[in-house]
Amino acid sequence: MFLVDLLFPNRCLECNRIIHHNEVVCELCFDQIHFTHHHHSESNLLLEKCRLLFPIESAFALMQFEEESTSQKIIHQLKYGSREKIGKIIANWTLEKVDFNSMKIDLLATVPLHPKKEKERGYNQLHLFADSLSKELKISCDHTLIKRNFYKKAQAKKRREQRTFNENLFSINKKISNQHILLIDDVFTTGNTMSAVAWQILKEGNNKVSVLVMAMD
Template sequence: MFLDLFFPNRCLACEEIISANTILCDICEEKLSFSHFKFDSENPLAQKAKLLFPIEQAYALFIFKEENLAQNLLHRLKYGDQEFIGKHFAHWIFDKIKITEIDEIVSVPLHPKKLKRRGYNQLTLFGNELSKLYKIPINHQLLKRNFHNKAQAQKDKQHRTETESLFSVIENPENKHILLIDDVYTTGNTLASIAWEILKHPNTKVSILVVAMD
């Protein structure tokens, strides 16, 4: 109560005072570029991903656009030490789609050097909250990133394709349907690299869920 009085929660966009446990006022939330996709195999994200690797279902919460509010929130989550935003993304997703027939949720790992520098993986709290809401186990040990590479957004188009052997599967996902989660789907090469490693194992399936689709 004391903190609410002297340090009220404020909208991350317009700084209006808002209720606790929210990050945007109602007016600013309406400005978000929600995709309105279903979690299925026919939406635009699924169609793009199918060109690179076999998937069962796909979903993006936002349509990514430069300089918009969704982009700002993602930047705060990833680089602004505001990991709590991922928890709110998970709740927005839970309010919009049903996820069934998934055995494990798996997030794209950071290389240990990048994890140490940033201090957190922006997908960890997000993934943990999805796991809690949907009652689906999350596995933080399935994947290992083998190389410390530049962020996809900082690469030119030629180098964005250099993702072969970037990841290793260090636990056996045999007979499992894996939901891969990431922050932004750009070229799709990172998720494709992971998916093909998982699909080497017998009777595996892959679906994807991202915060935003470019």
């Protein structure tokens, strides 16, 4: 490991300083990340947005996903840079900033990639993140509860067609009821994806849904 670090040193994604191989940004650049602090603030824009789309218990976004920001660079490296281990780093940040005990979660569930896309990428960017949380919180995580039914987004021209597509984008692989599910995704943008997943879970039984994302746009 020492020789690898010497020949191919890990560098901060923001300023290019050499950093420890288990880090993604240096301490100075870490301080520039725009964390939301939703659990310590009366204002929670993610919760407000979700409430417009589906019944929700609680919601938390770790970071703001701003154009050319450090958080954007981190998540892009996680998703497209073959740096799956960044998921564990983000999980550690999340554990420091979210009071999961107050949420009373029964199960963690990740929003899935289509199998074809996951094969192309080589991994699902959410799995190590969610598994790290699961291990520390001692809450089970299910990566197979939700199934993505389509590989590409529908090219719907009408609102009705788009709505029908969203309703059928995901399905639930097993019977589940009386559970408080924490849905995990990387970035919350319009909320269409999260809403489609949430409604499938809510329709299955007397379930409750909360949301955790790495960042919100």
